Amino acid sequence: xxxxxxxxxxxxxxxxxxxxxxxxxxxxxxxxxxxxxxxxxxxxxxxxxxxxxxxxxxxxxxxxxxxxxxxxxxxxxxxxxxxxxxxxxxxxxxxxxxxxxxxxxxxxxxxxxxxxxxxxxxxxxxxxxxxxxxxxxxxxxxxxxxxxxxxxxxxxxxxxxxxxxxxxxxxxxxxxxxxxxxxxxxxxxxxxxxxxxxxxxxxxxxxxxxxxxxxxxxxxxxxxxxxxxxxxxxxxxx
Amino acid sequence: xxxxxxxxxxxxxxxxxxxxxxxxxxxxxxxxxxxxxxxxxxxxxxxxxxxxxxxxxxxxxxxxxxxxxxxxxxxxxxxxxxxxxxxxxxxxxxxxxxxxxxxxxxxxxxxxxxxxxxxxxxxxxxxxxxxxxxxxxxxxxxxxxxxxxxxxxxxxxxxxxxxxxxxxxxxxxxxxxxxxxxxxxxxxxxxxxxxxxxxxxxxxxxxxxxxxxxxxxxxxxxxxxxxxxxxxxxxxxx
Numbered sequence: 001x002x003x004x005x006x007x008x009x010x011x012x013x014x015x016x017x018x019x020x021x022x023x024x025x026x027x028x029x030x031x032x033x034x035x036x037x038x039x040x041x042x043x044x045x046x047x048x049x050x051x052x053x054x055x056x057x058x059x060x061x062x063x064x065x066x067x068x069x070x071x072x073x074x075x076x077x078x079x080x081x082x083x084x085x086x087x088x089x090x091x092x093x094x095x096x097x098x099x100x101x102x103x104x105x106x107x108x109x110x111x112x113x114x115x116x117x118x119x120x121x122x123x124x125x126x127x128x129x130x131x132x133x134x135x136x137x138x139x140x141x142x143x144x145x146x147x148x149x150x151x152x153x154x155x156x157x158x159x160x161x162x163x164x165x166x167x168x169x170x171x172x173x174x175x176x177x178x179x180x181x182x183x184x185x186x187x188x189x190x191x192x193x194x195x196x197x198x199x200x201x202x203x204x205x206x207x208x209x210x211x212x213x214x215x216x217x218x219x220x221x222x223x224x225x226x227x228x229x230x231x232x233x234x235x236x237x238x
Numbered sequence: 239x240x241x242x243x244x245x246x247x248x249x250x251x252x253x254x255x256x257x258x259x260x261x262x263x264x265x266x267x268x269x270x271x272x273x274x275x276x277x278x279x280x281x282x283x284x285x286x287x288x289x290x291x292x293x294x295x296x297x298x299x300x301x302x303x304x305x306x307x308x309x310x311x312x313x314x315x316x317x318x319x320x321x322x323x324x325x326x327x328x329x330x331x332x333x334x335x336x337x338x339x340x341x342x343x344x345x346x347x348x349x350x351x352x353x354x355x356x357x358x359x360x361x362x363x364x365x366x367x368x369x370x371x372x373x374x375x376x377x378x379x380x381x382x383x384x385x386x387x388x389x390x391x392x393x394x395x396x397x398x399x400x401x402x403x404x405x406x407x408x409x410x411x412x413x414x415x416x417x418x419x420x421x422x423x424x425x426x427x428x429x430x431x432x433x434x435x436x437x438x439x440x441x442x443x444x445x446x447x448x449x450x451x452x453x454x455x456x457x458x459x460x461x462x463x464x465x466x467x468x469x470x471x472x473x474x475x476x
Contacts, residue, residue, distance in 0.1 A: 217475030
């Protein structure tokens, strides 16, 4: 936790905020917090600054927050990701959020096991919790917008174009394609398929929506390895 | 498992090899293997090709292996990594190996918890097992050389220069430095510090050995996120 992320339900009055039990635990056990101590903090979807510990009462902590700057700017990358295995979903959301991705769609694909859509991990509050962890990690405050698209074709045909907006649309796909672009600073949308890849039909559907195939080398990487590697390659991280 | 990696102790005679119980389990349950079926395989530190299932006897599988090509060429990246938390070590080794890193040093640092050096995960056979998983993932066969450097200064002063050879020596370090290079095709050595970073003294010691500091943006990333992101950025993956 590199940032105390303060959410509206933690607001007391004026500049006073109450830490969540998890944050208080971290402040007491990892940071050895004492009254007067200052800790990097930020308001959800708002500025970052310093939180000064005001009171510690039986492991309940209240802080005084003063904003001093805006959060780190994001790299301008959106992610269209085939729904991963439930046990990987948590890590991918934390990674994607800590890397600064602000738009995420989890979409179905022929090779996505149907059971993945039944997992309780897809509950909105659990997904939000993972993204908050990613924000705390990267000292960011701006929560990504996360969309679930359990049906591939309707989303791709009816929603994908407006969702991707004016971004360059990139499909990481094995085969004889141009090498993956690098160090982009303009808006970019990256589509990553399931293990086993998109079907030819799915690739065609995405190409119809302006996606182009690029090669990222001939190694077969796990999605959780490929995502940070592709983001690191594609974007100039601010 | 995208490749059946055949190790010397599995060799029977001529072109016949016996699969390990883990490989046999995978072939039977995931690939629904039957005699005559062909599966991508490779010889440890050797060529890749096809393994044809010869016999299946009570979940013991023997195959006939025929090489047809060399493994995917590596990107030419060496990694100097501060010893990570034990629970992350496994993943980092699998990721580093699947990304094609062929030289790895796990080194001590002021901010590495001393207990990390006591973990049983550092036993040679367990480290090797993780790297084999990374090779299977990426369809590679060439096992990285892994060195443990439990004392920072002696290794950096006496061994680092010859270990890094003629490579460009890159230090991922927060601060006002030139942006991280990208798409390198020449030999490169990447140094990644512990959570909390190298100390100033450690940075100076590494700079004396020809390492230069580069910035990778202002986001604080977990080591397990930063490693693939840095490799994806730094190297042109073949």
